[in-house]
Amino acid sequence: MVKELLLSLLLxxxxxxAQAGEAVPTNDDPVLExxxxxxxxxxxxLVCQNQTIADSNAxxxxxxxxxxxxxxxxxxxxxxxxxxxxxxxxxxVLFKPQMKSSNWLLWFGPLLMLVGGAWLLMVTLRQxxxxxxxxxxxxxEEHERAEILLSDKKSAMPENSAQKNIGQxxxxxxx
Amino acid sequence: xxxxxxxxxxxxxxxxxxxxxxxxxxxxxxxxxIGKPAPAFKLVQLHETNQVIAPEHLRGxxxxxxxxxxxxxxxxxxxxxxVELARQNIVPIYGLNYKDQREAGMAxxxxxxNPYILSAHDLDGRVGIDYGVYGVPETFVIDKAGIIxxxxxxxxxxxxxxxxxxxxxxxxxxx
Numbered sequence: 001m002v003k004e005l006l007l008s009l010l011l012x013x014x015x016x017x018a019q020a021g022e023a024v025p026t027n028d029d030p031v032l033e034x035x036x037x038x039x040x041x042x043x044x045x046l047v048c049q050n051q052t053i054a055d056s057n058a059x060x061x062x063x064x065x066x067x068x069x070x071x072x073x074x075x076x077x078x079x080x081x082x083x084x085x086x087x088x089x090x091x092x093v094l095f096k097p098q099m100k101s102s103n104w105l106l107w108f109g110p111l112l113m114l115v116g117g118a119w120l121l122m123v124t125l126r127q128x129x130x131x132x133x134x135x136x137x138x139x140x141e142e143h144e145r146a147e148i149l150l151s152d153k154k155s156a157m158p159e160n161s162a163q164k165n166i167g168q169x170x171x172x173x174x175x
Numbered sequence: 176x177x178x179x180x181x182x183x184x185x186x187x188x189x190x191x192x193x194x195x196x197x198x199x200x201x202x203x204x205x206x207x208x209i210g211k212p213a214p215a216f217k218l219v220q221l222h223e224t225n226q227v228i229a230p231e232h233l234r235g236x237x238x239x240x241x242x243x244x245x246x247x248x249x250x251x252x253x254x255x256x257x258v259e260l261a262r263q264n265i266v267p268i269y270g271l272n273y274k275d276q277r278e279a280g281m282a283x284x285x286x287x288x289n290p291y292i293l294s295a296h297d298l299d300g301r302v303g304i305d306y307g308v309y310g311v312p313e314t315f316v317i318d319k320a321g322i323i324x325x326x327x328x329x330x331x332x333x334x335x336x337x338x339x340x341x342x343x344x345x346x347x348x349x350x
Contacts, residue, residue, distance in 0.1 A: 046204060046309035059274070060309055063300050088307040090207045 036069045039078050043068075043085055044093045052095060206307050206326045213240070213317050214305040218295035221272050221280055228269070228295045230321060237347045239268045239340075240315040241291070242303065244275040245283035247311045253330035254287050260336070261290035266344050270294030273303045273311050316340065318347045 040054035045061040053061040053068075064085070071081050085093050099107055138146065208214070217229045230240075241257060243250045261268055270291035272280045277296060284291075297303055306315065316325040325343055327335055 049201065060300075063304060067304060087207060088304060089309065090204050090307070092204045 032069065032072060035072055035078075036065060039068055039072070039081060040065050042082065042095050044095055046089060046093065202310070203328050204309070206323075206328075208307055208323050209326060211323060212321050213315065213323050214302075216295070216297075216302040216305065218271075218297055218302060221270070221277060221294035221296045223293070224277075228293060230317070233267075233269070233317070234321055235319050236267060237319055237344055238317055239266055240271055240306075240317060241268055242271045242273050242306070242308050242311050242313040242315075243294075244273045244311050245279040246275065247273075249330045250312045251287065253312055253332070254290070256331055256333065256336060257290040258288040265341070267292050271302065271306070271308075272296050273308060274298065274300040314340075316343055316347070318350075 037054050041052050043053045043064065045051045045053045045056035045058055045064075047058040047060050048056050051061075053064045068081055071084065072078075076084075082094060091098060097103065097106075213230045215230060217227050220226045220228050239260075243254075257268060260266065268290050270293070272294045274297065277298075280294070280296070284294075295302070300308075306313075310328055312330055314327040314331055315323050318324050324347060325339065327340075331340070
């Protein structure tokens, strides 16, 4: 047990080192390079769409990383660069989706559904309770009548089937 | 009674959405450049190395900008169509030779025919980035005012030419 725990702890600790296979920085300025890679994490590679341009070594990803590096060097802010990329490659390049009027439904749709569902549940429950309240309350007299009616039905049943049998017999006799 | 139809209706709506989703191509990212001015550039021509080409030289014309490269296999697929379009003199086609060696690009055109009035030589792919190019070939339709009106990602086909490009070019030329 202790051994397993230690092992899993070791695994957790090693996570930060597991990314060593990523694209290799090509610049000697480690601070700039870190900013380039951090920003690249937020940009989708359009050639291999589920990778960021930090993960990808597709030629376009390398070009875009160079573009990011150059723009950072020129003193542009992270936000400006994201805008620059989105203006050319559409919002699809942004791994962190933005909130804007065209995608409000995506952002708030689930909440809308939750509220709608809660409303539906409430209405249904209320209706059900109303029906229960409206259920007829029988007086003692009515109870008695109902019982007679119910028992009548029961006693009538065998009679009916007896008649049926007789009828069938008659038909058989005739043939 | 009405109530039992609600789950059915929800199911049908879901099926329709999923069905439409199946027919979409996730590789085709809608360009944010449509309806916007074609990004300016000034590039050396592929053949005439002492001359430049810029989109503003082409104001007043409806033209196609076709992004191509000698290393691009899909370009070869659409190339006969471009050659035919050029032969019929329907629309001026300008090429953007994307991340290609000059010699290789010129040899490719000698071998397969040259439908371009001229090609711009985008050696480092910088102009390509400005045009949001991520999968060569790509074709832009640019109107008389220099506005990008349409973009085809990937090889153009006869259906695209007849169904979309020719009607659009006609409309833009009349406008």
